Amino acid sequence: MPHVHTASARHRTRLIAVFGLTLAIFAVEVVGGLASNSLALLADAGHMFTDVFGIGFALGAIWIAGRPATSERTFGFLRLEILAAVANALLLFGVSGYVLYEAWRRLFEPPEVTSGLMLAVAVVGLIANAVAVFLLREAQGHSLNMRGAYLEVMGDLAGSVAVIVAAIVIALTGWTPADAVASAAIGLLIIPRTWSLLREALDVLLEATPKGINLDHVREHILEAPGVADVHDLHAWTITSGMNVVSAHVVVEEGAKTGDILDHLGMCLSDDFDVKHSTFQLETPEHVEWEARADQAQL
Secondary structure (H helix, E strand, C coil): CCCCCCCCHHHHHHHHHHHHHHHHHHHHHHHHHHHHCCHHHHHHHHHHHHHHHHHHHHHHHHHHHCCCCCCCCCCCCCCHHHHHHHHHHHHHHHHHHHHHHHHHHHHHCCCCCCHHHHHHHHHHHHHHHHHHHHHHCCHHHCCHHHHHHHHHHHHHHHHHHHHHHHHHHHHHHCCCHHHHHHHHHHHHHHHHHHHHHHHHHHHHHCCCCCCCCCHHHHHHHHHHCCCEEEEEEEEEEEEECCEEEEEEEEEECCCCCHHHHHHHHHHHHHHHHCCCEEEEEEECHHHHHHHHHHHHHHC
């Protein structure tokens, strides 16, 4: 397989920009959180730290995944992007759990919070996170790796909003537990999107049928091809985001033009199912009978 440009690699420049923004916000929120004694800001900073690590890992995965395949790794390192998505999801679950624990503790022992500084830092974070979301809004629809980064900055955006609301409540009412409530909201916002990301990434690792591909429909299209008598051992899976693969044993009729069949099936799967990499084993009815006898002999 030649050097591959994955769906994530096409948006690498945007991800680098988001990485720089995230790193800057993290530094500002750590300083602001310590100075204002705001758990909500520190919780958001903790989330930002996982983003710095996660996005950096995603960038590393994109670079390594772009390396050409070898005889030892025939698909290269393409799966690293999926592993990066899994790592990001697990990291986000850990941060969410810690934030929820700390929020519960502070809810009953709320410390003094400097709401003015807390609000100013949160507004800066909101603006920067909004820019990051804008940069990744299109890319996240094409890659699980990019979606992981997108979900992280979306969580950061929601976290900034929660911190702003808490700062305003504290400034107007003096009710400092609002900081802990905002922290809990940030932790809870992370969980559903993270679970969705983890589930999709695990589906890829388990070689589940890709979303948007109905194997019954694929089977129908193959059987409709001129010269095709039957199909079996039909499989579809994903190597990495944007790279779906189909393989099948296709039984051909006597006298069929195998070259025409392969051209027809390849074009059909590419145009109708967006499958660019398909492998077909063409068989005669006699070979199918031989396979059945061989399988029976192994029982």
